Amino acid sequence: MSPPRGKIRIIGGQWRSRLLTFPERPDLRPTANRIRETVFNWLGQDLSDLTCLDLFAGSGALGFEAASRGAALVVMVDKDAKNIQALQENKEKLQAGQVELVMMDAFKFLNSDTRTFDVIFLDPPYRAELTDQIMPLLPPHLKQNGLVYTEANRDWVTDQQWRAFRSAKAGSVHYKLMEYVNHG
Template identity: 50%
Template sequence: MRAKHAAPRRAHGASNRVRIIGGQYRRRLLEFPDGAGLRPTPDRVRETLFNWLGQDLPGWTCLDLFAGSGALGFEAASRGAARVVMIERDARALAALEKNRTLLATIPVEIVRADALAWLANTRETFDLVFVDPPFDSGQAGPVLADLVRHLNAGGQVYVEQATDVIAPPGFIIHRSGRAGRSHFALLVKE
């Protein structure tokens, strides 16, 4: 799912791990399987994102497309989101997401096995915040962003992470942006 900066570190054959950095489950470690391109958004970038968002998300509805490790979605749930929908198609990643949801007892997290683009095309649901972090260099962010305005509530925001500069499509403005290594990321706001 997420191909980022450097490959995840493994300690003596242990599973890959990502740490939740804020909220109710702060410091909890989540495990995720090896997989081509399955790498979570780094702590430093997640910290920047949630600083931009105001740290806590009480009552927000969130969508984590291309969920992968679930780092962004579980972080949102930890920070008080009322509902988080995670979309992932890889069976091993899905099993890890389910295990981590049980570990954290995160009731508001819904995990859906589906292709992100197909799911988005067939739903009418709307959200306050959408995470778009497709596999690195996949070029999938563009098609997702083109169809995303209709899935956002008034004032809705989209976090995008990809290998190239983020360009706001019609219906969005770039609120904040940054770069970490080869990854470019931005917070878009619905106009």
């Protein structure tokens, strides 16, 4: 049974089966359970001590899933005040102290924050088609051997700086786990 509209269920880790609520917005579509299950199988079920960045956090499905699976820090970035409010309510409900919320445009965040992460979740609104613009900004924010998860409604072709480590398609959703290939 799928959760009602405006709700999504965490599928693994310490908060397994807990419901998250989020505002119903035209561009807000949480990553489906089946896709999240695959992605976290790729990443490994235990993310202990890893740091994650959830750009375009939206519902927080990916970020809270990572936190549920033991991530030491999950930074969720979203510029929408209603999304941030819902993320804050979910953070409090779960007592997710390792989750940091940042209300800011993703580009401004990447240009102003100097931290590095083990995993970056990149799932911008499909109609905005921002993947090509964001990808070049990610390498300085990746730890050595860090990975980037992308999700889009088209098969985004990586340039030679990126290697698709894993990729799949579910319905019209194309998703990949990529690593940066350092040419320096």
